[in-house]
Amino acid sequence: MASFAVGVVLSLVAAFSWGTSMVIFKVGVKNVDPLAATYIKGLFAIPVLLILGFIIDGIYTYSKLMSGFNLLWLFLGVICLTLGDFLSLSALKKVDVSIAQPVTSIYPIFTTLTLLIAKIEDITWFIVGGTLLISSGVILISYFSRKNDMINLKASKDSMETDEFEQKKKALPMGISLSISAAVFWGIAIVFNRLILEDQTIEVVPLMALRNGLMVVLVAIYGFTRFFINKEKFRSKVFAPRKEALILMAGGTVSWIGGGVVFFTAVQLLQSAGITTPISSISPLIVMILGSIFLKEKITLPQVLGVIVIVAGSIVLSIPELLSSI
Numbered sequence: 143m144a145s146f147a148v149g150v151v152l153s154l155v156a157a158f159s160w161g162t163s164m165v166i167f168k169v170g171v172k173n174v175d176p177l178a179a180t181y182i183k184g185l186f187a188i189p190v191l192l193i194l195g196f197i198i199d200g201i202y203t204y205s206k207l208m209s210g211f212n213l214l215w216l217f218l219g220v221i222c223l224t225l226g227d228f229l230s231l232s233a234l235k236k237v238d239v240s241i242a243q244p245v246t247s248i249y250p251i252f253t254t255l256t257l258l259i260a261k262i263e264d265i266t267w268f269i270v271g272g273t274l275l276i277s278s279g280v281i282l283i284s285y286f287s288r289k290n291d292m293i294n295l296k297a298s299k300d301s302m303e304t305d306e307f308e309q310k311k312k313a314l315p316m317g318i319s320l321s322i323s324a325a326v327f328w329g330i331a332i333v334f335n336r337l338i339l340e341d342q343t344i345e346v347v348p349l350m351a352l353r354n355g356l357m358v359v360l361v362a363i364y365g366f367t368r369f370f371i372n373k374e375k376f377r378s379k380v381f382a383p384r385k386e387a388l389i390l391m392a393g394g395t396v397s398w399i400g401g402g403v404v405f406f407t408a409v410q411l412l413q414s415a416g417i418t419t420p421i422s423s424i425s426p427l428i429v430m431i432l433g434s435i436f437l438k439e440k441i442t443l444p445q446v447l448g449v450i451v452i453v454a455g456s457i458v459l460s461i462p463e464l465l466s467s468i
Contacts, residue, residue: 161428237317252329275455
């Protein structure tokens, strides 16, 4: 009973951490290129994860990940994680975090679709129902956010330059498109993680350290290579002001350690993701609350309803696993 209570508390901590990190990223990425933000956010968290991985498991998991199919799944997972993180940070530069985060949280749909296409899972009514709910939530947020945005834009059109008006007009649909794209890659990345973790001797923390660490290294190499080719053009792609860099690193630490490590610790305690996933899926609600308090973002009723529907859809998707764990 004690381990169950601890697992539930840890799941709530993970939800709060993931929600908080998105608000932090929104502040940190404001004046930073998304490519630079993608690797900068991991500069503190990755060394901590690597050390934790060695303490927990030595080099065992690291060596297993570098052989056979695990290496292929790891590499594909790194690519998907990189694209997902980059697109998510790009979305935060376009729209409010209270819009971007709920939309990116639809990634369970794409995890499920990938599992179905690969014939790793069979389709069920829970999958159909959860998918429809999540899709409805996204439509609610997208349609009414777009509608309100256009009303506000038209009201202030006379005080704007034509280029500025057109740029702001395109920002919301672009931000939502980027958020959905991020969800696609995050959802697929989870499938590759799942394939690796079918080997129960592999520890989660070393896996996260190596996967996320490779992402940070590869993005940094790509960014600095372009920088050395043309320093003036690509300077903003690799550097960030000190304040923003520290904010991004704080967000990465909260997301990957306070969110990821804590979440998978809860999974291990409860021996199932069927309980932890529904609890942690409340993170969009946390983002909405924090965004309205700290970022002064205006929250509308359709946004609230959309988030509730998305959370409900995530819970419905996880019901089969929840039932199997009881």
